[in-house]
Amino acid sequence: MFDSLIIFMIGRKFKNLIEIWHQLFITMIDGLKIPLIEIKLRCPACGSWMVGPNGTRKRRYGRVEAFICKNPECKNEGRKTPKQFIATSSYEFKKLVRSKLKQLYEDILKDGAKNKTIAKKYNVSPSEISALRTEIETTIEKHQTLDSLVDVPQPDKAIAIDETFLRIEGKKVYIIVATGYTTRKVLGIKVSFTRSEHDMRAVYDEAERNTTHLITAVISDAWTSTIAMVKSLGREITHVIHKHKKPYDKVVIKHYKYTNTERVTTDIGVKTDVMERRAMRQGYHMETRTPLDALAPKKRGRPRGSKTKKKTKRSNKKKRRGRKGLFKVFDKGKKFFFKIDPYRKTVRTSNNLPVSVAAALAEVLNLFALKSIQNNVSENLNSVVKSLLRLRGPKTVESVERRIRAFLIVRNIPEILDEIQIDRNVRGKFFIDNINSLEFSNLVNGMWIV
Numbered sequence: 216m217f218d219s220l221i222i223f224m225i226g227r228k229f230k231n232l233i234e235i236w237h238q239l240f241i242t243m244i245d246g247l248k249i250p251l252i253e254i255k256l257r258c259p260a261c262g263s264w265m266v267g268p269n270g271t272r273k274r275r276y277g278r279v280e281a282f283i284c285k286n287p288e289c290k291n292e293g294r295k296t297p298k299q300f301i302a303t304s305s306y307e308f309k310k311l312v313r314s315k316l317k318q319l320y321e322d323i324l325k326d327g328a329k330n331k332t333i334a335k336k337y338n339v340s341p342s343e344i345s346a347l348r349t350e351i352e353t354t355i356e357k358h359q360t361l362d363s364l365v366d367v368p369q370p371d372k373a374i375a376i377d378e379t380f381l382r383i384e385g386k387k388v389y390i391i392v393a394t395g396y397t398t399r400k401v402l403g404i405k406v407s408f409t410r411s412e413h414d415m416r417a418v419y420d421e422a423e424r425n426t427t428h429l430i431t432a433v434i435s436d437a438w439t440s441t442i443a444m445v446k447s448l449g450r451e452i453t454h455v456i457h458k459h460k461k462p463y464d465k466v467v468i469k470h471y472k473y474t475n476t477e478r479v480t481t482d483i484g485v486k487t488d489v490m491e492r493r494a495m496r497q498g499y500h501m502e503t504r505t506p507l508d509a510l511a512p513k514k515r516g517r518p519r520g521s522k523t524k525k526k527t528k529r530s531n532k533k534k535r536r537g538r539k540g541l542f543k544v545f546d547k548g549k550k551f552f553f554k555i556d557p558y559r560k561t562v563r564t565s566n567n568l569p570v571s572v573a574a575a576l577a578e579v580l581n582l583f584a585l586k587s588i589q590n591n592v593s594e595n596l597n598s599v600v601k602s603l604l605r606l607r608g609p610k611t612v613e614s615v616e617r618r619i620r621a622f623l624i625v626r627n628i629p630e631i632l633d634e635i636q637i638d639r640n641v642r643g644k645f646f647i648d649n650i651n652s653l654e655f656s657n658l659v660n661g662m663w664i665v
């Protein structure tokens with residue numbers, strides 16, 4: 216347990232004030248006190264070094280030295296008196312606790328049901344682990360509604376959409392995520408029994424609410440609902456589709472733009488490695504024009520008269536009609552050549568090529584210069600989400616989504632953990648057992664990185 220015994224001042228002047236170093240001791244069972252670290256004290260409200268002694272405060276285990284902020288700029292949450300604090304509520308301490316809790320929180324989610332394992336790792340009881348988790352979750356709920364995944368809109372213009380699944384009582388449940396391509400922050404999420412066009416659109420819309428710009432490119436796998444969703448957005452957008460099945464080395468880029476009367480779809484088929492180095496490469500392209508009045512929703516059910524229609528026997532001769540669906544462009548499209556320079560991020564095409572082909576390639580090059588074109592932004596996240604399968608407690612679509620959102624918010628905005636009451640967490644053995652000597656030295660030298 217911490218016990219603050221001595222404060223000693225070091226005569227280094229700091230803007231007319233003295234930096235206060237505080238010595239922390241650990242008390243052994245036999246009463247022996249061992250000096251542990253010295254920390255430079257900073258105000259927990261403003262982070263200033265300008266602090267001074269402020270008498271003592273009574274605690275359960277005796278009296279401790281108290282301090283007061285002397286920074287004239289310190290706001291102290293609008294109170295009239297300057298911020299007063301003790302060593303364990305100082306700035307550096309809070310930072311350390313925050314990083315510990317973040318680590319612990321990620322562990323709790325990753326290990327799921329293995330509560331005992333985590334308890335063992337941190338040398339605390341399983342009930343303390345569950346108390347800490349409750350505290351973190353309460354803080355997140357209090358601080359920010361679980362609706363906003365980020366505190367401020369992000370600069371991403373491209374998003375990657377991915378789905379993964381888990382089972383809730385034997386039923387397959389999809390987790391759909393949109394990740395910002397630049398920031399790698401999760402900007403949209405939905406947990407649903409289906410992964411319909413509607414579900415995909417909900418995730419897309421949430422992601423776009425969380426970005427400063429309109430989204431101009433979507434990267435995804437070849438799931439038909441995602442393709443349909445991007446297609447029906449009704450505005451100019453580029454869709455990079457990399458199928459998670461054979462052929463792995465091919466990618467299809469769809470570019471949609473609109474005239475007053477038509478939707479113009481440009482399909483481009485290229486190998487996944489075309490952006491990796493400076494070279495002359497080949498691709499295929501084709502253009503489809505759809506009148507906008509033909510885009511009205513189709514009638515449901517079978518076409519009139521189709522049931523009574525005479526069935527025609529399929530001829531066996533008509534094989535090798537070429538690929539259908541996504542990869543059709545590789546068979547039906549026109550072959551073309553283009554020159555890629557991933558260092559200068561330039562694409563050169565021949566003059567007779569439609570402008571949208573060059574424009575779409577340039578946009579993709581911006582994202583994938585020197586890299587292979589694929590959809591692997593959220594792979595890491597998928598494994599985290601998968602581990603939620605082992606979550607304890609009642610599982611519903613709503614509770615799973617809440618849990619994932621809470622986790623993502625901590626990931627996106629770690630500062631949120633500042634709100635957690637320190638005193639409670641310092642109590643018990645948790646804190647002292649979980650800081651190693653290296654971390655102590657970092658703390659002392661001010662190199663702590665959260």
Ligand SMILES: [Zn+2]
Nearest residue numbers: 258261284289
């Ligand atoms: Zn202050």
